[in-house]
Amino acid sequence: MVVLQDRPVVALSPWLSEAIGECADSGRTLQLVTPLDSRLSLPLRTAAAGAGVQWVVREADSYYEGLTGRPLHWYRNTFEPVPEARDYASGFTSRPSAPIGAQLTLVYRIRHSSEGDVSGPIDRLMQLLTGKTPGGWGPAEPLEYSWQGDRLTEYTRGRASSRVIVIGTGQRVAQALCEFSASGSGGLAEVSTVTVGYGPDDPPPLQHLPSLVGALAAEQTVASLFVQLTPGRADLTTEPRWTGAPAPVALAVAGSVAGPAGMPGQQVGPARSPLTLFPLGDGRSADGWQRHRHLMQHLQSPQP
Structure with missing residues (x-):
């Protein structure tokens, strides 16, 4: 299941929580797609660190995994790792927008x-x-x-x-x-x-x-x-x-x-x-x- 979210902070809403549960019950992965400037709340970030949720970040015309920086591409109706990629996505290594x-x-x-x-x-x-x-x-x-x-x-x-x-x-x-x-x-x-x-x-x-x-x-x-x-x-x-x-x-x-x-x-x-x-x-x-x-x-x- 692919879910698009375009907001500054994406939280674990009731609807999103239910969708994650449905995917888990059916053995599917929920791929959450956000722009580069979006952030995840702590509860949703915790869910994205598990096996059933993948955070996909859109950067210009490319995509990468938000928690690992691994480049992704759209292939056969899902986001998959780019086979030839050998480095992190540029957005993943860019400077954070707030002090750490x-x-x-x-x-x-x-x-x-x-x-x-x-x-x-x-x-x-x-x-x-x-x-x-x-x-x-x-x-x-x-x-x-x-x-x-x-x-x-x-x-x-x-x-x-x-x-x-x-x-x-x-x-x-x-x-x-x-x-x-x-x-x-x-x-x-x-x-x-x-x-x-x-x-x-x-x-x-x-x-x-x-x-x-x-x-x-x-x-x-x-x-x-x-x-x-x-x-x-x-x-x-x-x-x-x-x-x-x-x-x-x-x-x-x-x-x-x-x-x-x-x-x-x-x-x-x-x-x-x-x-x-x-x-x-x-x-x-x-x-x-x-x-x-x-x-x-x-x-x-x-x-x-």
């Missing part, structure tokens, strides 16, 4: 019981990151509901799986994508990705990460939490241009866990439900991914 700062992303996993509120973790983390409670939530953009934790709980518990968007109301732009899926005994498994935008002169406060993770763990039983930095716009929209690659900052796992040699962890949170926080890097060096792989291999290997 940093986007701080935290991905946490929590298992909820069969009863009770499920909005607590995202509410608390938004407060810790922005100083304020969330402003609204909904399955598509613009968000349909003002923030009410009980409404979110009712919505997610009534479905086998659901994905909702949550926005912050603090000084900096903050958004979350929260995925819930039914687990055994009526419980819910939650995987949520929270992102906060920082300008080039406003560095993320990574030095406060241990206290932030500890404060979240004091109120919620967190299974794991991963932190990374990505170069990007402070408003969390994405241009079809190269701005840099993400790099890891830290990984926290439940319990008091020993890390591999040379990678000590720091215990944070209460003694009844501690997390072990492993620093991985400054969020700017790709070397952090090596440490991440080393740590994951250690955590997944049988312990004596």
